[in-house]
Amino acid sequence: MDLHLTNAQATAEERAAVDSLLGAPDSSWHGAQRLGADTRSASNGHAGSQRHRLLPVLHALHNRIGWISPGAINYASLRLDIAPAEVHGVASFYGMFSLTERPAVVAHVCDDIACLTRGADKLCADLEKKLGAAGSPCAGGRATWQRSQCLGLCERAPAALVSAAGVKHQERVLAPASADSVASLINEAVAGRMPAAPDELSIQLSVPQAEKQNGSALRLLQRIGHGDAASLADYQRLGGYEGLRKAIALGAEGTLRELSASKLLGRGGAAFPTAKKWEALFLQRNLLQEDFRRAHYVICNADESEPGTFKDRILMEGDPFAVLEGMTIAGFVTGATKGFIYLRGEYPLAAERVQHAIDIANNNNFLGKNLLSKSFDFNIEIRRGAGAYICGEETALFNSIEGYRGEPRNKPPFPTQAGLFRQPTAVNNVETLVNVPGIIREGGAAYAKLGTENSAGTRLFCLCGHIARPGVYEIAMGSTLRQLIELAGGVAGSGKLQAVLLGGAAGAFMAPKELDTPLTFEGTRSIGATLGSGVVMLFDDSVDLRRILLRIASFFRNETCGQCVPCRVGVTRQEEALQRLIAAKPLGSAAQELNLIREMAQAMRDASICGLGQTAASALESALQRWSLFA
Amino acid sequence: MSKPSTDMNQIEINQPEMKSVVNAPQPTIPLPRGPVPQAPTRESRSIEIKIDGHSVSVPEGSTILDAGRQLGIETPTLCFLESLTPVNVCRVCVVELEGSRTLVPACSRKVEANMSIKTDSERVRLSRKLVLEFLASSVDLSTAPKMQEYMERYGAQPDRFGETRATVAQPVKVDNDLYVRDYSKCVLCYKCVEACGVDAQNTFAIAVAGRGFSAHIATEFDVPLPDSACVYCGNCIGVCPTGALMFKSEFDMRQAGTWDESKQMQTDTICPYCGVGCDLTVHAQDGKIVRVTSPLDHSVTHGNLCIKGRFGWQFVQIQPAENGK
Numbered sequence A: 001m002d003l004h005l006t007n008a009q010a011t012a013e014e015r016a017a018v019d020s021l022l023g024a025p026d027s028s029w030h031g032a033q034r035l036g037a038d039t040r041s042a043s044n045g046h047a048g049s050q051r052h053r054l055l056p057v058l059h060a061l062h063n064r065i066g067w068i069s070p071g072a073i074n075y076a077s078l079r080l081d082i083a084p085a086e087v088h089g090v091a092s093f094y095g096m097f098s099l100t101e102r103p104a105v106v107a108h109v110c111d112d113i114a115c116l117t118r119g120a121d122k123l124c125a126d127l128e129k130k131l132g133a134a135g136s137p138c139a140g141g142r143a144t145w146q147r148s149q150c151l152g153l154c155e156r157a158p159a160a161l162v163s164a165a166g167v168k169h170q171e172r173v174l175a176p177a178s179a180d181s182v183a184s185l186i187n188e189a190v191a192g193r194m195p196a197a198p199d200e201l202s203i204q205l206s207v208p209q210a211e212k213q214n215g216s217a218l219r220l221l222q223r224i225g226h227g228d229a230a231s232l233a234d235y236q237r238l239g240g241y242e243g244l245r246k247a248i249a250l251g252a253e254g255t256l257r258e259l260s261a262s263k264l265l266g267r268g269g270a271a272f273p274t275a276k277k278w279e280a281l282f283l284q285r286n287l288l289q290e291d292f293r294r295a296h297y298v299i300c301n302a303d304e305s306e307p308g309t310f311k312d313r314i315l316m317e318g319d320p321f322a323v324l325e326g327m328t329i330a331g332f333v334t335g336a337t338k339g340f341i342y343l344r345g346e347y348p349l350a351a352e353r354v355q356h357a358i359d360i361a362n363n364n365n366f367l368g369k370n371l372l373s374k375s376f377d378f379n380i381e382i383r384r385g386a387g388a389y390i391c392g393e394e395t396a397l398f399n400s401i402e403g404y405r406g407e408p409r410n411k412p413p414f415p416t417q418a419g420l421f422r423q424p425t426a427v428n429n430v431e432t433l434v435n436v437p438g439i440i441r442e443g444g445a446a447y448a449k450l451g452t453e454n455s456a457g458t459r460l461f462c463l464c465g466h467i468a469r470p471g472v473y474e475i476a477m478g479s480t481l482r483q484l485i486e487l488a489g490g491v492a493g494s495g496k497l498q499a500v501l502l503g504g505a506a507g508a509f510m511a512p513k514e515l516d517t518p519l520t521f522e523g524t525r526s527i528g529a530t531l532g533s534g535v536v537m538l539f540d541d542s543v544d545l546r547r548i549l550l551r552i553a554s555f556f557r558n559e560t561c562g563q564c565v566p567c568r569v570g571v572t573r574q575e576e577a578l579q580r581l582i583a584a585k586p587l588g589s590a591a592q593e594l595n596l597i598r599e600m601a602q603a604m605r606d607a608s609i610c611g612l613g614q615t616a617a618s619a620l621e622s623a624l625q626r627w628s629l630f631a
Numbered sequence B: 001m002s003k004p005s006t007d008m009n010q011i012e013i014n015q016p017e018m019k020s021v022v023n024a025p026q027p028t029i030p031l032p033r034g035p036v037p038q039a040p041t042r043e044s045r046s047i048e049i050k051i052d053g054h055s056v057s058v059p060e061g062s063t064i065l066d067a068g069r070q071l072g073i074e075t076p077t078l079c080f081l082e083s084l085t086p087v088n089v090c091r092v093c094v095v096e097l098e099g100s101r102t103l104v105p106a107c108s109r110k111v112e113a114n115m116s117i118k119t120d121s122e123r124v125r126l127s128r129k130l131v132l133e134f135l136a137s138s139v140d141l142s143t144a145p146k147m148q149e150y151m152e153r154y155g156a157q158p159d160r161f162g163e164t165r166a167t168v169a170q171p172v173k174v175d176n177d178l179y180v181r182d183y184s185k186c187v188l189c190y191k192c193v194e195a196c197g198v199d200a201q202n203t204f205a206i207a208v209a210g211r212g213f214s215a216h217i218a219t220e221f222d223v224p225l226p227d228s229a230c231v232y233c234g235n236c237i238g239v240c241p242t243g244a245l246m247f248k249s250e251f252d253m254r255q256a257g258t259w260d261e262s263k264q265m266q267t268d269t270i271c272p273y274c275g276v277g278c279d280l281t282v283h284a285q286d287g288k289i290v291r292v293t294s295p296l297d298h299s300v301t302h303g304n305l306c307i308k309g310r311f312g313w314q315f316v317q318i319q320p321a322e323n324g325k
């Protein structure tokens, strides 16, 4: 492309960061020194084909420097043949990237709803005293701290994540965190003495069931805590890769039959039958041979950013090979030879463990060419998110991988027709994929016997907030909310339950009298709720629910992509109305405000492009139906 | 008689043998973004749908908006334009489709057999009203007369969101002699970005930046236009529905209070500069050219011009007296 750049130049370090990913530039057209030959040739005719490397390039810059400068944007433009305005448009979309100069060490401190129930207010207040206001420089100007939304560590609330940019970019999780531990980690980071491991998965803190039982009744969590997550041998000893072997023996059609018999529904929120999704790609396989431009893709959606959700993180940290095996079976069935894992940017340990597993699988012929000596190829690449909840929406995720702003696309066409790079694509949640190897190994019918008629199998729930033993729990679908809460030791805090948020910020509140609702797709639907991403967040009677509602509203205001009017302005007006109500300064009367909120909610639900806008009012509405909070 | 040798079919093309596999793009190499490639259909079938109880038959590939227009139904639109790829972001055109959980955008949703659609149900009216209120409460729509009409039609009352509401109000950007950008009038319809990018100009001087309510149209780091890649074709002005992008000449006259469309004359002509021969519509007030547009329905240029046709008309106005000097 014929690029027009400003005079801002990249520093040597910025160039090195990009070159470490892309290799040295091939000519002055792409940012190298101008050589004689370049004046007689033009070699930049492949605009677009490199675009999908934009997000990794931005990560490389940010990880090395700590922010993205105008010169860095210019260099990224040159290297990838993308106009600088577009590079800037993409970079400015993501919450993790700073486009103004910022210290290399940044502590992200969660003040979201689960952490609010466990001392986030005190943590932030203490930090203000110790380090100064959020966003101000500390540690001699070499660090800063910021408030953050849910970091997906809610079972160990309150949580913080410290990142240190540099040649060796490092991150470290602190959960539970205290002002002292945050401050001392900041000092370590500034001194270049960050601990090597980003985090440890604690079975005791995060997977209480695995500690109690020997794993026999568990399917999804069966291996966690019973072997070394980094060891392929342990994985195989505990039944790993038997599913893939059986799938290959059954053939693609036979595998689909088992999956269909299992009645597995997607665990990412929309509850779509997994077999149907894969079948849509399977049926298009003959086109793959006819048209070399066709490709199929499998994507593992590991962007998990719904406040209160952390199950996918624990699966990836505790059983990373299972994610790969599920994806490989998906590749085998759908004819895809390439899989992407779109992994949340704030999950350093999960990324490390999954990458390690990919490397080992590649070396042992569980990934790559002719894997398991059969004539089928499958590769997996991790793409990291960069702080945008919306990129968990499948079509926004495609745009993000492709190097565009993570804005959802209108459907139709659906991903199975035109997904990633406009090719047929199957997107599945981590938990959905981890279900698959076991289903194939033991047969679909056996799986369908678990759970209820319309909600087969087991399901992971993320218990957090005022619960005695927070963590991820696996239960057969059909148990009631009350049983699940008892399994996790009952209500903590004051011991008196006020409300349960089911399904996350996009979910719904339930009152204590609804605890006997069975946890199934149909059971929750019948009371106007949803299982969503499996969040079960408890609030005791000391919590001011209005404050929780406001935090949820501000989450949506921060996270809307801003593309469509009903959502972009709707979530903004919704938060404003809530603020007026809480301040007891309604426009007109409180009843008038509540009516306005209801009208806005309906327009957002009806006219927004994607699920974010369509559900941005549901938690608020569910609370208003159950309690009179603004009387 | 043999055919003339210039007939392409007759020429023997001596092509080196294709190294097909090596040169062929691998399947994992992304295709450029754009509409989903579709095999050309030989005969377009016609599809029958029901709108507000009336049957209508339209060619396959038409949108609900097209079908509605055939019945004389007026659907409000804002981000839609015939000459651009639909982005369907404003949602002012939503209609109720039987069997669909949510409303669907008429401007981009293709007709399918047996669709049954309502364009004036309570749900439709509510969503359209709210969309208009959301826009009017955050954006200055004073130079978007169409929007005023729609607001009346749907009874929109933008003041019910209070005084302290967030808006996109900001100072107008006057950084060159040809056109100004007043983003306090921007509804973020993406049209200018499309016109500057793949739909017309392929210059990519502007893009959407930021996220959420702070999403906005910008050059990289918001540098002034003269430092950006802008080539001043003005095709963005041509598609902007709100007057956020405006000829400097029009802006100055509006500031001075002399802009008066009732006194303006429009003359269709052809650009005198080059062999492309773009159609121009010259708008003149008091004998002076005040702006230039180009008809969208032109089969070749679709309303797009270059800097010369768009802005290069000063020579017309050099008066003989001055000339003689």
Ligand SMILES: Cc1cc2nc3c(=O)[nH]c(=O)nc-3n(C[C@H](O)[C@H](O)[C@H](O)COP(=O)(O)O)c2cc1C
Pocket: A265, A266, A267, A268, A269, A270, A271, A272, A274, A301, A302, A303, A304, A305, A306, A389, A390, A391, A392, A393, A394, A395, A427, A428, A429, A430, A432, A433, A610, A611, A612
């Ligand atoms: C705003 C938004 C965020 C989402 N985030 C996620 C996510 O983080 N992880 C996920 O698996 N699905 C997420 N989804 C759902 C996906 O769009 C998609 O339905 C899902 O990944 C499909 O996988 P499944 O069939 O296995 O459930 C999100 C949807 C929306 C609307």
Ligand code: SF4
Pocket: A390, A407, A408, A559, A560, A561, A562, A563, A564, A565, A567, A568, A608, A609, A610, A611, A612, A613, A614
């Ligand atoms: S609903 Fe919200 S998040 Fe979804 S496309 Fe519209 S603005 Fe973006």
Ligand code: SF4
Pocket: B185, B186, B187, B188, B189, B190, B191, B192, B193, B217, B236, B239, B240, B241, B242, B243, B244, B245
């Ligand atoms: S400047 Fe005009 S054309 Fe561009 S997005 Fe705003 S309103 Fe649309």
Ligand code: SF4
Pocket: B271, B272, B273, B274, B275, B276, B277, B278, B305, B306, B307, B308, B309, B310
């Ligand atoms: S507008 Fe530009 S391209 Fe069109 S005829 Fe005039 S000079 Fe030629």
Ligand code: FES
Pocket: A110, A111, A112, A113, A114, A115, A116, A149, A150, A151, A152, A153, A154, A157, A158, A159, A307, A308, A309
């Ligand atoms: S980590 Fe704080 S709310 Fe989830």
Ligand code: FES
Pocket: B076, B077, B078, B079, B080, B087, B088, B089, B090, B091, B092, B093, B094, B105, B106, B107, B108
């Ligand atoms: S005109 Fe249809 S969404 Fe904007």
